[in-house]
Amino acid sequence: MTTRVMRSQEWADPPKPVRREVLDAQPSSGGTATPVLFVPGYGHGAWAFAQHWLEHTAERGFPAYAMSLRGHGGSGPAPEARLCDYVHDVTQVAASLPRQAVLVGHGAGALVVAMAMARYPVRAGVLVAPVFGGLGTAFGLLGRNPAGTLPGAFGGRVSLRREQLFSRALPGNQAQTYAQRLQRVPGGAQRQLLRRQQPEAPVGAPPVLVVGSPDDRVVSGSALEWVARRYGGSPLLFPGMGHDLMLDARWQEPIDAIADWLEKVR
Secondary structure (H helix, E strand, O other): OOOOOOOOHHHOOOOOOOOOOOOEOOOOOOOOOOOEEEOOOOOOOOOHHHHOHHHHHOOOOOOOEOOOOOOOOOOOOOOOOOOHHHHHHHHHHHHHOOOEEEEEEHHHHHHHHHOOOOOOOEEEEEOOOOOOOOOOHHHHHHHHHHHHHHHHHHOOOOOOOOOHOOOOOOHHHHHHHHHHHHHOOHHHHHHHHHHHOOOOOOOOOOEEEEEOOOOOOOHHHHHHHHHHHHHOOOEEEOOOOOOOOOOOOOHHHHHHHHHHHHHHHH
16 A cells, blocks of 8 residues: 555545534543544444444543534535545544544445545554445445445435344344434445545554454455455454444444454554
C-alpha cells in the first residue's frame, strides 16, 4: 500500500460543509485515556453504536464517540455524497477530539476508516465486518437477496433483510426495529462499492485489528481474510453472529475483545 501526497479530485471538487451528528459517553473516572470514535456503515447512524457499544466502551475507561456520516442519522442531508465526502467527515470529527483517536468502522464505514487513516494519524484502527466492495461482495449479496440488492446497481436503495444483518439469537421484533431504521444510501456512494477499493497505507503504520464473523451473510470469510492480510494480521472471529455485531444478541463479546486489544496497544 502506498500513500499519495496530492489528491487532485478532492482539490477540484472539495466536500461541501454539512452538519455532523456526534454522540458521546465519558468514563466516570475521567482521565486522559485514548478516545474511541465509532463510524457506522452505509444506512446506519450513530444510533447503531449508541445502543450498546458507546456506553460500554466508556465503562471500560475510554472516552467514546459515535458519529453519523452525512445523510445518515442526525447529520445533514447529502443526496450526492461520495466516499471522499464520508472520509472528510471522519477526519474532521477525529481531528476535533481532544487527543489522538482510535477509529472503529463497521461495514462500509470500515472502508471509510481505512481511507481516513491515510489522512489522519490514528492511535489505532479497528475494522468491524469490513465491506471494501468489489464484484464478489455485489454478487454475494445479489445471490442471497436479489430483490433487495439489484436496485443498488441502478441508483436505487439496497435493502438488506434482517436475516442478513443479525443472528437468529436476536429476537425478531428487535431485529425488525433495527432493520427499519436503516436509511437510503446515495446512489453514487453505493456504486463506488461495485469495485474493490484499495485504501492507501495508514499514516505512521498504526496497529489495525479486523473483527468479524464467519457466519456474516454480507461479508465472506475470504473477504475478512483479505482485509486482515492487508494490515499484517488475521481476523478476530465471533462465530454465530451476524453482520451487525454491535446490535446482535451477543454484542458484548466483540466490544470487550476490542477494548482488551486497545488496552494492550494504547
